[in-house]
Amino acid sequence: MSSGLDGLYQEVIMDHSRRPHGHGLKDGAAAESHQINPTCGDEITLRVHAGEGGIASISWEGHGCAISQASASLLSDLIVDLDEAAVRERIAAFRELMRSRGELEGDDELLGDAIVLGGVSRNVARDKCAMLAWVALEDALQRVP
Amino acid sequence: MSTTEQQATTDAMTLAEVERLRADFPILGERVNGHPLVYLDSGATSQRPKRVMDAERDFAEHRNSAVHRGAHTLAAEATELFENARATVARFIGARENEVVWTSNATEALNLVAYSFSNASLGRGGADAERFRLGDGDEIVVTEMEHHANLIPWQELAARTGATLRVIGLSDDGTLRMDEAAAIIGERTRLVCFTHVSNVLGTINPVEQLVALARAVGAFVVLDACQSVPHRAIDVAALDVDFAAFSGHKMLGPTGVGVLYGRAELLAAMPPFLTGGSMITTVTLEKAEYLPPPQRFEAGTQRVSQAVALAAAVDYLSEVGIDRIHRWEAALGQRLVEGLERVPGVRVLGPASGVDRAGLASFVFEGVHAHDVGQYLDDLGIAVRVGHHCAQPLHRRFGVTASSRASAYLYTTPEEVDAFLDGVRGVGSFFGVGR
Ligand SMILES: Cc1ncc(COP(=O)(O)O)c(C=O)c1O
Numbered sequence: 001m002s003s004g005l006d007g008l009y010q011e012v013i014m015d016h017s018r019r020p021h022g023h024g025l026k027d028g029a030a031a032e033s034h035q036i037n038p039t040c041g042d043e044i045t046l047r048v049h050a051g052e053g054g055i056a057s058i059s060w061e062g063h064g065c066a067i068s069q070a071s072a073s074l075l076s077d078l079i080v081d082l083d084e085a086a087v088r089e090r091i092a093a094f095r096e097l098m099r100s101r102g103e104l105e106g107d108d109e110l111l112g113d114a115i116v117l118g119g120v121s122r123n124v125a126r127d128k129c130a131m132l133a134w135v136a137l138e139d140a141l142q143r144v145p
Numbered sequence: 146m147s148t149t150e151q152q153a154t155t156d157a158m159t160l161a162e163v164e165r166l167r168a169d170f171p172i173l174g175e176r177v178n179g180h181p182l183v184y185l186d187s188g189a190t191s192q193r194p195k196r197v198m199d200a201e202r203d204f205a206e207h208r209n210s211a212v213h214r215g216a217h218t219l220a221a222e223a224t225e226l227f228e229n230a231r232a233t234v235a236r237f238i239g240a241r242e243n244e245v246v247w248t249s250n251a252t253e254a255l256n257l258v259a260y261s262f263s264n265a266s267l268g269r270g271g272a273d274a275e276r277f278r279l280g281d282g283d284e285i286v287v288t289e290m291e292h293h294a295n296l297i298p299w300q301e302l303a304a305r306t307g308a309t310l311r312v313i314g315l316s317d318d319g320t321l322r323m324d325e326a327a328a329i330i331g332e333r334t335r336l337v338c339f340t341h342v343s344n345v346l347g348t349i350n351p352v353e354q355l356v357a358l359a360r361a362v363g364a365f366v367v368l369d370a371c372q373s374v375p376h377r378a379i380d381v382a383a384l385d386v387d388f389a390a391f392s393g394h395k396m397l398g399p400t401g402v403g404v405l406y407g408r409a410e411l412l413a414a415m416p417p418f419l420t421g422g423s424m425i426t427t428v429t430l431e432k433a434e435y436l437p438p439p440q441r442f443e444a445g446t447q448r449v450s451q452a453v454a455l456a457a458a459v460d461y462l463s464e465v466g467i468d469r470i471h472r473w474e475a476a477l478g479q480r481l482v483e484g485l486e487r488v489p490g491v492r493v494l495g496p497a498s499g500v501d502r503a504g505l506a507s508f509v510f511e512g513v514h515a516h517d518v519g520q521y522l523d524d525l526g527i528a529v530r531v532g533h534h535c536a537q538p539l540h541r542r543f544g545v546t547a548s549s550r551a552s553a554y555l556y557t558t559p560e561e562v563d564a565f566l567d568g569v570r571g572v573g574s575f576f577g578v579g580r
Contacts, residue, residue, distance in 0.1 A: 004178065004524055005520070005521065005575075008520065009517075009575075009576075014576070014577065039532055040515070040532040040533065040546070040547050041537060041540070041547055042516075042546060042547070043546070063514075064514060065514035065515075065516035065517045066513075066514060066517045067516070067517075123520075126516070126520070129516060
C-alpha cells in the first residue's frame with residue numbers, strides 16, 4: 001500500500017466520499033443513532049432497517065471529512081442482509097483494523113472494500129473519522145427493540 | 146536604556162532579524178514528512194526559544210524547591226525567582242504585582258473568576274463579596290465569538306446562580322454587533338465577558354467601547370487576552386478591564402502556567418476558588434482565614450519552574466519589542482488573508498484584507514472538509530489547526546462545523562506564508578474540486 005497522502009486518500013476512498021452510498025435517511029428504521037466526533041464537530045445520523053432474520057440495510061446522513069464520508073459509504077455497501085452477529089463481527093474486525101497502526105491488512109472476506117481504510121490507522125488523529133459511522137451502527141444495534 | 150537600543154526597539158522587524166531569531170527556536174529546524182516544518186499553529190500553542198527551556202532547566206538543576214514554604218536557602222531563592230517572575234509579567238501588561246495570579250492556563254483563570262463569583266453568590270466572602278453575588282434577574286453578557294473557555298464557565302455560573310446569559314451576535318464580516326452590545330448591556334448586566342482578539346476570526350474587538358458600556362451600568366469586565374497579550378502591547382490599567390486571562394504556552398512559554406489579572410481591590414474582596422495549603426493565615430478544625438491576593442488564589446504547591454520560564458519568555462518578547470512583533474504579524478496576517486482571498490473556492494472567516502486584524506486567518510475550502518485540507522498541508526510539512534477551534538457557536542454562526550486556521554508569530558516568515566498559500570492552492574486539484 002502506498003504511504004502518505006496517496007495511501008490515505010486512495011481512489012476508492014475519494015470516489016465513495018464524492019458519491020456516498022446509503023446517503024439519505026430512509027423511513028421505517030428499527031433504530032437510529034446520532035454520533036459526533038468531538039474534536040471536529042463532525043456528525044452522523046445512522047438508521048438500521050430490519051429485514052428477515054436481521055439487518056436489511058442502513059441509511060445515513062451527516063457531514064464530515066472525506067475519510068468519514070467514505071467510511072459511512074463503504075459500511076453501507078457492507079451491511080446488506082446480515083444477521084446481527086455478522087454485523088457485530090464486521091464492526092469488531094474494522095475496529096481491530098483501525099487500531100492496528102498500519103500493522104494489519106484487514107480481512108476482505110469480512111470487510112470488503114472497507115479494507116482500503118486500513119491506511120487511516122497509521123494516522124492517530126484520523127481513526128476516529130473512520131470509526132464514526134461504525135460506532136453509530138454499533139450504538140443503533142443496541143437500540144433495536 | 147541607551148538611545149541605540151531605543152532605536153532598535155522601534156524599527157520594523159526585518160527578514161534578516163527574523164531569520165536570526167528563528168535560530169533560537171530549535172523546533173523550527175525540524176523536518177516533517179520530508180519537508181522543512183512550516184509551523185502555522187502558534188495560535189494554538191507557540192514554540193519556545195532555547196532561553197525559555199534553559200530557564201526551566203536551570204531552575205530544576207540549581208534552584209528547585211517549593212515556594213513560600215520552608216526557610217532553607219533554595220526555598221528562599223526559588224521564592225525570589227517566582228516572585229520576580231510575577232513582577233516581570235505584571236510589568237509586561239501594566240499591572241501591579243499583587244494583581245497577577247498564577248494559574249494553570251487561561252481556562253483555569255476564567256474559571257477562577259466564575260467560581261469566585263459563584264462562591265460569593267452562596268454567601269462566601271462575607272459583606273465584602275456582596276458585590277459579586279449573582280441571582281435571578283442578573284445578566285452575564287458574552288459574545289458569539291468566544292472560545293469555549295470564555296463561554297462555558299459563564300453558562301455554568303448562570304446556571305448555578307439563576308442569572309441569565311445574554312449573547313452579543315456577530316456581523317457577517319466577523320465583527321461584533323455593537324448595536325446589539327449597546328442594547329443588551331443594561332441595568333441588569335453584572336458581567337461582560339469577551340475576547341480581545343478572536344482566535345478564529347482574527348477580529349480585534351473594540352475593548353474601549355465595550356468597557357464604556359459596562360462601566361455605564363456598573364458591570365464587571367472580563368477580558369480573554371489569550372490572543373492579544375502574546376502579540377500586542379497590552380496595558381490592563383489603561384484598558385480599564387477588571388479581569389484578564391492568558392496562557393503562557395501561547396507566548397513562547399511552557400504549558401502548565403497561565404495568568405489571571407485582577408484589579409487589586411476586587412481580588413482583595415473575592416472569596417477563593419481552590420482552597421488548601423499556601424493560601425491561608427490561620428486554620429482551625431472548623432474554618433480558615435485566607436491570605437491576601439495573589440496567594441489567596443494560589444492554593445497548593447505552585448508551578449514554579451513554569452512561572453520562571455514564562456518570565457524568560459516575556460523578557461524575550463520585550464527584548465524583541467512587542468510593538469515590533471505586532472507590526473510584523475499584522476503584515477503576515479494581511480498577506481495570509483489577501484492570498485487566501487485569491488484562491489478559488491476559499492472563503493475566509495472574519496474581516497477582509499485591508500481591515501486591521503490579527504496575524505491569523507481561518508478559512509473554509511468549498512467542497513473539502515477542514516480535516517482533509519489540514520491533512521494535505523501536513524503532507525507538505527505545513528502545520529495548521531483544523532476543526533472548530535473550541536468555538537462551535539462561532540462556526541455555527543457562519544454555517545460551518547469546522548475550518549482551517551493558519552496563525553503566525555514573531556518567527557513566521559513571509560516565505561512560510563507563501564508556502565502555505567501554495568499548499569492551499571493545491572488542495573482543490575488534489576481533492577478534485579473547484580476546477
Ligand atoms: C481566545 C482563547 N481563549 C481561551 C483559550 C484557552 O487557553 P488554554 O487552553 O491555554 O486555557 C484559547 C486557546 O486555545 C484562546 O485562543
